[in-house]
Amino acid sequence: MKVLIIEDHQELARNIHDFLAKEGYICELSGNLETAREKLGLFQYDCILLDIGLPDGNGIHLLDLIRTEHKQSNVLIISARNALDDKIVGLDNGADDYLTKPFHLAELHARIRAVYRRKNLGGTHIVEFNEINLNTDTFEARIGNTTLDTTRKEFDLLLYFLVNKNRVLSRQSIAAHLWGDYTDNLANFDFVYQHVKNLRRKIANAGGTDYISTVYGLGYKFTMHKHTAETKNLDEAH
Amino acid sequence: MKLTNKFTIWYFAIMMVVLLIGGAIVYFEIQWKISRVEVVRHEKLNDLIAQQVSKGSDYSNHPTRKRATISEIPADSMPKEASSYYTRGVGWNPEYQRNEYRLVVTSFYTINSRHYRISTYSFIPSFYQLLPGVVDSFKWILLLLLILVAISGKLIPKYILSPFKRTLKVIQCFDLKQRKPILLPETRTDEFKELNEFLKKMTDKALEDYQSLKEFAENASHELQTPTAIIRGKLDLLMESDIRDDQAILIAEMQNALEKLSRIHSSLTLLTKLENKEYTAQKPVCLSALTREALESFEELIQLKSIELETYIEDKVYIDLHNALADLLLTNLVSNAIRHNIPGGVINVHLTKAGLLISNTGLPPQVPVAELFERFKKGDPASDSIGIGLAIVRQICELMNFNIVYEYVSSRHIIAISFQSSHPASKLLQNLNFPLYPVMQP
Numbered sequence: 001m002k003v004l005i006i007e008d009h010q011e012l013a014r015n016i017h018d019f020l021a022k023e024g025y026i027c028e029l030s031g032n033l034e035t036a037r038e039k040l041g042l043f044q045y046d047c048i049l050l051d052i053g054l055p056d057g058n059g060i061h062l063l064d065l066i067r068t069e070h071k072q073s074n075v076l077i078i079s080a081r082n083a084l085d086d087k088i089v090g091l092d093n094g095a096d097d098y099l100t101k102p103f104h105l106a107e108l109h110a111r112i113r114a115v116y117r118r119k120n121l122g123g124t125h126i127v128e129f130n131e132i133n134l135n136t137d138t139f140e141a142r143i144g145n146t147t148l149d150t151t152r153k154e155f156d157l158l159l160y161f162l163v164n165k166n167r168v169l170s171r172q173s174i175a176a177h178l179w180g181d182y183t184d185n186l187a188n189f190d191f192v193y194q195h196v197k198n199l200r201r202k203i204a205n206a207g208g209t210d211y212i213s214t215v216y217g218l219g220y221k222f223t224m225h226k227h228t229a230e231t232k233n234l235d236e237a238h
Numbered sequence: 239m240k241l242t243n244k245f246t247i248w249y250f251a252i253m254m255v256v257l258l259i260g261g262a263i264v265y266f267e268i269q270w271k272i273s274r275v276e277v278v279r280h281e282k283l284n285d286l287i288a289q290q291v292s293k294g295s296d297y298s299n300h301p302t303r304k305r306a307t308i309s310e311i312p313a314d315s316m317p318k319e320a321s322s323y324y325t326r327g328v329g330w331n332p333e334y335q336r337n338e339y340r341l342v343v344t345s346f347y348t349i350n351s352r353h354y355r356i357s358t359y360s361f362i363p364s365f366y367q368l369l370p371g372v373v374d375s376f377k378w379i380l381l382l383l384l385i386l387v388a389i390s391g392k393l394i395p396k397y398i399l400s401p402f403k404r405t406l407k408v409i410q411c412f413d414l415k416q417r418k419p420i421l422l423p424e425t426r427t428d429e430f431k432e433l434n435e436f437l438k439k440m441t442d443k444a445l446e447d448y449q450s451l452k453e454f455a456e457n458a459s460h461e462l463q464t465p466t467a468i469i470r471g472k473l474d475l476l477m478e479s480d481i482r483d484d485q486a487i488l489i490a491e492m493q494n495a496l497e498k499l500s501r502i503h504s505s506l507t508l509l510t511k512l513e514n515k516e517y518t519a520q521k522p523v524c525l526s527a528l529t530r531e532a533l534e535s536f537e538e539l540i541q542l543k544s545i546e547l548e549t550y551i552e553d554k555v556y557i558d559l560h561n562a563l564a565d566l567l568l569t570n571l572v573s574n575a576i577r578h579n580i581p582g583g584v585i586n587v588h589l590t591k592a593g594l595l596i597s598n599t600g601l602p603p604q605v606p607v608a609e610l611f612e613r614f615k616k617g618d619p620a621s622d623s624i625g626i627g628l629a630i631v632r633q634i635c636e637l638m639n640f641n642i643v644y645e646y647v648s649s650r651h652i653i654a655i656s657f658q659s660s661h662p663a664s665k666l667l668q669n670l671n672f673p674l675y676p677v678m679q680p
Contacts, residue, residue: 009464015471022478080463102467102500105474153538168477170490172497179535194542217486218477218493 001025001116002044006036006059007051007078012101016049019105020112022167032056040065045073046120047112052079052090063093074115078103104173106164113163129162130224131208143208153178154199161212161222170219196220242395246387253383257376265372272362273341277324280343284322284356288347291354306358311346316353321346331361339364401425405434412441414448415515448514455510459503466500505626508566509613512633522556523564529589532568539576540585545598548586555591557657559638567634570627571596571653578651586650593640593666597652607644607651643667 003020007013008031017027028043030036033056040048040062048066052059059077066075077090080101087098096115099108117125117136125137133142139155141148150158160177161169171189178195200212215221287306290297297303322345329340344357404423412420420441422434473493481489511517529551533540540547557564575585575598583599609615613629628644631653635642641656641663656663 009468011468012464012471015468015475018475019471080459080461080467100504101463102470102496105471151538170474170477170493172493173474191539191542195538215477215486216483217490219490 001046001112003027003047003049003112004030004036004039004043004045005049006030006033006054006062007049008032008054009051015105016108019109023109033059033062036062037065040070044070047074047076047116049108049112050075050077050095052077060089060093063090063095067094072120074112074119076108076111076115078108104170104176106160106167106169106173107177110160110163110177127159127162129165132158132162132203134159134162143203143206146206148202148206148208150199150202153195154202157195157199158203161220165222165224168215168218168221172219174219192219242391242399245395246391249387250384253380253387257380261372261376264376265368268372269365269368273324273326276341276360276362277343280324280341280358280360281322281345283358284343284345284347287356287358288345288349288354291347291356292349305360306356308354308356311353311355313353315355316346316348326362328364329359329361334361339367398427401427401430402433405430405437409437409441414444415518417445417449419445451510452514452516455507455514459507462503463500466496466503470496470500502626505630509626509630509633512563512630512637515637517560517563517637519558519560522558523561525555525557525559525564525568525594526551526553526589528564529568529587529594532565532572533587535569536572536576539573543576543579544582545576545579546582546584548584549588551587551589552591555589557638559634563634563637567631570631574627574631574653575651584650588666592658592661593654593656593663595652595654595666597650599649600651602649603646603651607646610644611642 001023003025005013005016005027007016007029010031013029013031017029020027028039028045030039031054033054036054048070050059050062059079063075066073075095077087077095077098078101079090079098090098096119097111099111114136117127125135127134127136131144134140134155135142136159139150139152141150141155141158156178157174160174171192174192174196175189178192196212200210203212204210211222211224213221213223283302283306287297287302287308290300290302291308322343324341324343326339326341328337329342330336331338331340338361340359341362342357342359344355347354347356401423408420408422420438422438425431425434470493473489473496477486477489533547533549537547559567571594572585572587575596578600579585579598580600585599586595586597588595588597603610605615611628611632614625615629632642634640635655639659641659641661643652643654643663645652645654645664645667647667652667654663654666656666
């Protein structure tokens with residue numbers, strides 16, 4: 001996937017770049033409106049990450065150009081301004097999603113994948129990994145031929161894991177993903193623990209492989225390989 | 239009391255004093271003038287009589303002698319300076335056969351080395367005869383003034399105070415949020431000009447301050463969120479590198495602190511925005527649907543904590559509230575009820591057109607419940623929350639003129655919000671479907 005990151009904060013842009021590069025995405029950086037216009041004039045991108053507050057103008061202005069010249073590109077606005085107006089204006093002008101800083105990189109990735117699925121896969125809403133099969137349209141999860149009886153949150157969690165395979169997902173990131181910005185009163189990460197526990201149990205009951213492992217102190221990880229003995233022990237110690 | 243009425247009353251009081259003093263002046267002036275005219279007449283008459291005497295003819299039946307007395311006096315009785323004087327007093331009027339007020343003018347003459355005293359008199363209106371006339375005329379003047387002042391007191395202020403009233407209207411319609419400078423009506427009155435200038439300056443300053451406050455809030459939001467986002471990203475990346483367990487703990491602690499920082503920050507920014515009244519309802523929201531949605535999104539958490547949920551949600555409860563605020567209000571209240579609940583507890587949500595009532599079982603509060611609405615006030619100081627959820631709830635209620643109360647009764651935390659400001663929220667507590675005051679029910 002080719003991604004254009006229009007963000008004036010070098011460090012933040014590098015974070016995103018580094019994270020997405022691991023997924024094998026090809027990322028290009030642009031620090032202002034002018035270079036962004038140049039790049040958009042020359043190349044095509046699958047996804048455009050657009051910061052609104054740029055040194056030489058409001059990123060919203062780029063949306064017109066993108067809408068006419070880059071119809072197939074997904075646009076995700078990333079902004080520090082949690083102003084509702086910006087959100088509405090952005091989405092009205094053809095942006096596909098809106099993410100407020102500070103966000104977790106895993107969350108950004110999940111959003112990129114979500115808009116990509118919505119727009120590019122021609123109506124198929126299936127996310128697959130080995131025996132796991134998720135339909136993001138009907139919220140149906142299957143392990144092989146068995147339908148997994150998951151709650152909506154568990155489904156979201158599994159999808160989040162699948163999108164961010166082989167990555168350590170912090171409890172904060174998972175909580176923010178599942179409950180949005182309103183986690184203030186729910187800072188108790190026991191809930192995350194409970195959800196993960198239930199999900200693992202359900203997958204195991206359906207005969208699936210337990211790909212989810214606990215990362216000591218930090219959170220969880222969806223690994224393609226079976227647990228090593230070490231992580232397994234820590235897992236049980238939790 | 240109206241300003242114009244005050245003016246009118248003061249004007250009346252001053253008028254009464256002026257009229258009283260004026261009446262006295264008029265009375266004495268008339269009295270004196272009448273005396274003066276009579277005295278001059280009689281002096282001339284006395285002169286005439288003196289001429290007649292000097293001619294030596296007999297004038298005893300002449301009309302001049304009708305009220306005259308001529309007597310010859312010795313030389314030493316002649317006054318040295320004045321040649322005439324007058325006296326006033328009551329005297330017998332033989333023509334009228336009664337006592338009347340009389341003016342006597344006495345003059346002294348030396349005619350052919352003989353000395354004469356000639357005095358003549360006439361009757362003039364007395365004090366008591368003049369007074370009713372004066373009083374009468376002043377009565378009419380007063381009446382006329384009263385009528386005129388009363389009428390003008392109604393009509394003139396309307397004209398004079400109209401710029402003031404227009405200014406008042408403009409000020410009442412002034413709204414910081416619309417960011418429009420006020421347009422005040424032109425006036426020729428100095429005081430109103432001054433007032434308008436002052437108001438103009440004041441509102442312009444307020445607009446400026448509001449703008450800079452808003453800009454500050456937005457800049458703070460922007461400038462702080464970006465570094466936070468950078469740190470968070472770096473931590474996310476660091477987590478995936480090869481790290482030892484003790485380092486993992488350090489990272490996790492940093493993540494926690496960062497989470498808190500960003501939450502405090504966004505909550506404070508939100509509170510500022512609420513205070514600035516940046517959210518106004520475009521159209522009424524259906525609170526019934528939103529409440530169901532909020533409960534649904536927390537359904538699993540409620541189940542995880544083995545909490546029993548009791549709901550009574552009336553259909554089609556519409557209130558004028560910004561959609562995002564309604565969402566925020568409900569989420570904060572519900573998550574609060576979950577967080578401070580006990581395992582196996584109960585949450586009761588009761589929504590009617592009159593108000594919303596959320597109660598949950600929980601441990602007794604450590605601080606007075608009213609204080610829990612304060613920012614950064616927490617029932618349990620050790621908890622992870624930042625203690626701003628209820629402050630946001632209260633701010634939203636204040637913004638919308640909702641009445642909100644928090645009570646802890648029979649081991650339940652109850653938050654009641656009345657949507658009508660005239661209807662106190664405490665009344666909502668009365669129609670609960672669980673025994674709120676068990677002591678009151680035998």
